[in-house]
Amino acid sequence: MKPFRGARGRLIMLQYWRVARMIGRGGEIGTLETLLDHAVDGRGAALVLRGEAGIGKSALLEHAVDAGHERGMRVLSVTGVQAEVQFPYAGLDHLLRPLRRALESTGSPYRMAVEVLELLGDADLPVLLAIEDAHWLDSASWETLTFLCRRVESDRIAVVMAVREGEDIDRRLAAAGIPELRLEPLLPADAGTLLDRTAPGLTPALRSRVLAEAAGNPLGLVELGGAVARSGSSALLPSSLPLSTRVEQTFGGLVAELPPLTRELLLIAALDDGGNLDEILAAAAILTGGEVPTDAIQPAVAARLVSVDEQYELRFRHPLLRSALRQQAAPGNRRRVHAALVEVLADSPARLLWHRASAVPGPDEALARELTEAAVGGGERQAVAFALAAINRAVQLSQDPAARARRQGVAAQLAYDQGDSHTVRRLMNEIDLNALRPADQARLTxxxxxxxxxxxxxxxxxxxxxxxxxxxxxxxxxxxxxxxxxxxxxxxxxxxxxxxxxxxxxxxxxxxxLAADDPRLTSLLLLFDPVEHGATGLRRLSEFVHRVDLPATQRFDLAVATFAVGAFGIGRSLALSAAADLRAQGRIGTLASTLNTAASASLELGDVRAALPLAAEGVALAEETAQPTWVLGGRLILARAEALRGDVAAARHRADAAEQVLLAAHRLPMLALVQRARGLAALAEGHADDAFRQLFRIFDPADSAYFPNYHLHALSDLTEAAVLGGFQEELRPVVSDLEAVVERSHSPALRVALGYARAALSGDYAGALAVDLTGWPFERARLQLTYGAALRRSYRVTESRPLLRAAAGTFDALGTTPWADRARAELRATGETRRKPMDALAALTPQEQQIARLAAEGLSNREIGERLFLSPRTVSTHLYRIYPKIYVSSRAELARRITSSDVV
CATH class of the missing domain: 1.25.40 (Serine Threonine Protein Phosphatase 5, Tetratricopeptide repeat)
Structure with a gap:
């Protein structure tokens, strides 16, 4: 089949772009224009155009660009390139090049997204980001842009992406959570109209054949209709080819009659991971053995196949052409081009390694080792697309079966770190388990x-x-x-x-x-045996909490380990410190689990106000990064927080949902977390019998929820239920068993809980309150409430009032409303009335609470946005909504209102 050439060919293509925008796409055009109108008004949004190759995505995207220009928008566009998927931020760099210098490829997608939001938000004009073939963007650019898409609701930014169909795209879009507009094949009448306009005069038989073969695909109709008009039915052979392949062959045929040197340049450009024309010409000189003039590319430019901008960056006019050139080139030719690029790219080690790997003709164990090392390093720098591409090529080059299997395991681990469970499953099924060492088999298991x-x-x-x-x-x-x-x-x-x-x-x-002062040793020993190593571990933790030089990941591991020994104050400090650095680094996956850890530590100290926004953000980020275990854990933290603040229906709903997951996975010890949420919900309602029954399951060796490691967490709750319900005798053996544990472990939380439990059994609450409980406000208030109520019932009213007042004040400050209400009820019974304070934060969502707190601390909108991965404009919009909810009109008033609700 001959390609379209000259003025007639260009006219036909131009007709296609114009006509395809009109025929059968009225609804889609309306959706796009509404999106742009909203963005201009400050209601940013994103939309993904989905559909098979040639379905009209490019035409609609071009219409969006034209409509954006008509509305006075700044339009930035980029086309994803298959050859660049292994290079981080290649797509984003091209997209933003008109606005700024090249991006640093070692940055984090989530931190980069905030920078881009700030960059675009500061623009005088509303912005349209138009992204063609987004499925071929490198992973870092994709993560950055999709993260940005979820955070433009208050910015003058519209994002329109065009992607093809495919299982990989299904998974990527499911994780991205961006609205989609799926383009279906044209209806028969619309398809006939398009064909008649672009290829008039076809015989009925040929017209029918084109309509059947194109199956409503606009590009297929235009390309096949034009080919049939010139060549007859032979243009439709072979009939067994799928439409996407046939269309790619059509685009590949566009270069057939170009000069040989121009075709050589186009093949180099198609295989190169950059677009610099001088780089392409240098590689061509190596292949041809002589200097290649710049104007050798001109025939392709004149044919409107490529463009070359002022910086001598070459870009293909249509991505299908690049794909077709790559697919149609013989393997030997592809290797020759990669070998030439190796000589050109001596100053770019990462790109050089990739082209070396692409040029080698057979297995090469040494090169496979280099690629594996690069993959691991790339994973640590978050250049995961390059890491996965490198390790997959290393697998192909492996000569040693055992090494190949281990490298496949590395690839699976990299995919897991990114939350891509589908890729992990696929890779696991490909690994030859018999080639693995027992240790590697275990890690895989x-x-x-x-x-x-x-x-x-x-x-x-x-x-x-x-x-x-x-x-x-x-x-x-x-x-x-x-x-x-x-x-x-x-x-x-x-x-x-x-x-x-x-x-x-x-x-x-x-x-x-490991050295005695190695944080990893402390973390591991506390998790493996907190009783035997608790005392030593606590001494180490008290030193590590002040070590700002420790990597954020090690501080996170230490924070997790504090839960084994009940050092919740240290755990919260470590987790919040690690979270601050992880935010700065944009390491959102680890940040999700760190926020959950900080939230849980805050809850163990009774601080519901601090825990709720931390847990809500932790769950949201865990969902975004596909970490189901941390999503589950975070929801159980929210369940406890909701119970403590009195939203018992929500707490029970979360507990029930978590129980189903845990039972299905046979993760029975974690049922203790479910039971604790239920026990706290029952305490919040004042149902002491139910609370004791729910909580006692954690301590009963015969119960599926039995979990000794969690006893130090739940003992105070069990004690409160025992006091209110009269279950002191059932409590006594539990206390006796834990006395030996606290003696060996020195657990701070268990020491405090046992102080309360001993007082409940002996009645010596004054002795329990004499202990320093400065770092345990909720436990101190619970003791004060229990002791004050006991004094009131003994008619020692005057002595009870100060205790009940203090308890009510602390509970109010912590946000544990049911306990505050109980303290006020006891106080009323003494003849004293205490007004319930207005909760400044109750009307705010968890995210609004977080923004309000940060604003009250004096952070600017930009600084808040950097913390929470939001644009400054979005932060401003949230504050605009927050002020009237809590009856303030300035940041100063906001700070006073927030401070009045916090614990001093």
Missing amino acids: WLREAVFQSAWSGDDRLLTYANAVDTMRRDGEVGDAVAALTELGLRIFYSSASGPVRERFTEVTLACG
Whole structure:
């Protein structure tokens, strides 16, 4: 089939772009124009145009660009390029090049999204981002732009992306959460109209054949109709080819009659991961053995196949042409081009490595090792697209079956770190398990458990893991062994592992030879055996909490470990400190789990006001990064927070939903978290009998929710239920068993809880309150409430009032409304009335609470946006809504109102 050439060819293509915008797409055009109108008015939004190749996405995107210009918008556009998917921020760099210098490729997508929001938000004009073939954007650009799309609701920004169909796109869009507009094939009448306008005069037989073959695809109608008009039915052969392949062949044919040197340049450009014309010409000179003039590309420019801008950046007019050139080139030719680019790119190590790997003709173990090292480094720098591309190429180049299988495992781990469970499943199915060492098989097994959310490992499997990690250590892979132990730390803790299992993991940890002051040693020993190593671990934690030089990930691991020994104040400080750095780094995946940890620590101290916005953001980010375990954990934190503030229906709903997931996965120890939420909900309602029954399950060895590691967390709640319901005798053996534990572990939380429990059994509340409870406001207030109520019932009214007043004030400040109401009720019974204060934050959503707190602390809109991954304009919009809700009109008033609600 001959391509369209000359003026007639260009006219036909131009007709297609114009006509396709009109025929059968009225509804879609209306949707796009509404989107642009909203953006101009400050109600930013994003839309994904979906459909098969040639369905009209490009025509609609061009219409959006024209409509944006008509509305006075600044239009920035980019086309995703298949050859650039392994290079972080290549697409974003091209998109923003008219506004700023090239982006740093080592940045985080989430931090970069905030920078882009600020950059665009500061523009004088509303902005349209028009992205063609977004499915071929590099991963970092995709993550940045989709994250931005979810945060433009108050900005004058519209984002329109065009993507093809495909399973990979389904998964990416499902995670992105952006509204979609799916383009369906044209209706028969509209398809006939388009064909008649672009290829008039076809015989009925040929017209019918084109309509059948094109199946409503506008590009297919235009291309096939024009080809049939010139060549007859032979243009439709072979009939077995799918439409997308046939259309790509049509575009590939557009270069057939260009000069050979021009075709060579186009192939180099198609395979190059950059678009610099001088770079392309240099590679061509190597291939041809002589200097290649700049005007050698002119025939392609004249044919409107490519454009070259003022910076000598070459861009293909249509992405299908680039794809067609790559697919149609012989393997040998592709390797020749990559080899030439290797010589040109000596100053770009990452790009050089990629082209070296693409040029090599067969297995190359040394190069595979280089790629693997680059993949691991890329993962650490968050250039995950490059990391995955590099490790997949390393797998292809591997000569050693065992090394190949290990590299596939690395790829699976990289995919898991990004929350891409589908890719993990695919990679796992491809791994030859027989080629793996036992240690690698074990790591793959626990990764499979995490991805598939299957039943958690029992003692036998856990011992197998411990032995596998010990094998790594004995083989000299101490770093891998420690990393594996860190991966397993929470699993062991929440599996309620038996003594022998904990002892074996402790033995392996100690055998790794970590220094006594290594934070990893403290974290692991506390998670594996908090009773035996609690006292030493607490001393270390008190030192680490002031270590600002520790990596944020290590501070997060330490924060998690504090829960094993009940050092919640230290845990909250470590988690909040780590979260601040993770925000600055834009490491949103780890940030999600860190926020949940900080929220849970705040709740353990009774601070519902601080916990709610932290947990809400943690859950939202965990959902965005596809971390189901942290989504579940975060929702259980929210359930406890809701119970403590009196929203018992919401708390029970979350607890019920979590229970279904945990039972299905046989993660029985975590049922303790469900029972605690239910117990707190019952306490909030004043149903002491139900509360004791729900909470006692955590302490009953015969119950599926039995979880010894959680006893220090739930003892005070159980004690309160016992006092209110008269279950002191049932409480007594629980207290007796835990006395030995606190003696060995020195757990601060257990010490405080046992002080309350002993007082409940002996009646000596004054002695319990004499202990320093400065860092435990909720526990102190609970003791004051219990003691004050006991005094009132003993007719010691005057002595009871100060205790009840103090308890009510603390509970109000913490946001634990049912407990504050109970303290006020007891106070009324003494003859004294205490007004319920207005809750300044109750009318705000968790995100609004977070913004209000940060504004009250004096942060600017830009600084708040950087913290929460929002644009300054969005922050301003939220504050505009917050002020009337809490009856303030300025930041100064906001600060006073927020401060009056907080604990001093």
